[in-house]
Amino acid sequence: MSGGLAGAAIVMLAVVLSSCSSNQRLAQYDFRNRTLSVATVAPPYPEVLSEMHLGVDTQHPVLSLLKAGAEMAREVSVRDFETRLDSAAQEVDVSQRMGQRVLKNGARQLRAVPVDDGRNADYELEIRVRQYGINASSWTSAAHFMIDADLRLLDGATGRRIWKAHVRATEPVRSTSIDTGTPYDHSVGNVVTAVTLARMSTEEIQRALESLADFAADHLVGRLADAMD
Numbered sequence: 001m002s003g004g005l006a007g008a009a010i011v012m013l014a015v016v017l018s019s020c021s022s023n024q025r026l027a028q029y030d031f032r033n034r035t036l037s038v039a040t041v042a043p044p045y046p047e048v049l050s051e052m053h054l055g056v057d058t059q060h061p062v063l064s065l066l067k068a069g070a071e072m073a074r075e076v077s078v079r080d081f082e083t084r085l086d087s088a089a090q091e092v093d094v095s096q097r098m099g100q101r102v103l104k105n106g107a108r109q110l111r112a113v114p115v116d117d118g119r120n121a122d123y124e125l126e127i128r129v130r131q132y133g134i135n136a137s138s139w140t141s142a143a144h145f146m147i148d149a150d151l152r153l154l155d156g157a158t159g160r161r162i163w164k165a166h167v168r169a170t171e172p173v174r175s176t177s178i179d180t181g182t183p184y185d186h187s188v189g190n191v192v193t194a195v196t197l198a199r200m201s202t203e204e205i206q207r208a209l210e211s212l213a214d215f216a217a218d219h220l221v222g223r224l225a226d227a228m229d
Helices: 003-028 059-092 094-110 175-179 194-198 202-228
Strands: 035-041 122-136 145-156 161-172
Touching: 003 161, 003 194, 035 094, 059 202, 094 122, 094 202, 145 202, 175 202, 194 202
Parallel strands: 035 122
Antiparallel strands: 122 145, 145 161
16 A cells, blocks of 8 residues: 555544544443433523515515515514413423433433432533524425534543534424424424414414424434434
């Protein structure tokens, strides 16, 4: 093997080992019957339909005017939706629900014992949420659950990072998980549009926020499960 090829092979091997190193540390620890806590750092409220805006097509001004009129009519109903959203958010702590679900299911993956008090826990699973919420590109398009977060598993005694991962996921909001009031439902159902979401009752919005928390938690734990495998 020439010097150039050998050098390239060494660099490639170093990259592969570097990318795997965080996962390899998981094998160095025995989590069975050890205590695990979860610490969550997240925005106080998730984003809900916050990225939509009125678009103006300069090539078709009449169509744009008609579209703007329809959008403005929807905006009027959205003001009422924001009031219902505020009421629902007071009843559902999305961050706390997400953290509790991650703690329960994450401990199961590690065969650890979940504890609420992290001060003396053997291990800590740290969740740092960059962004999460329910968004849509327009009023008539599908609404999506969204989570963008960093996940770190720490040694409670030393603070050493055992494993880390970046989790970013989206999934359409389906009526099956909201109408039934059950936790995040993976079954196929009708996709909810932004308009439909804006017309929901306070109780239905609460269930949507609960489903958001469960969706986010399941993807975070799923990333940990993949690393354990």
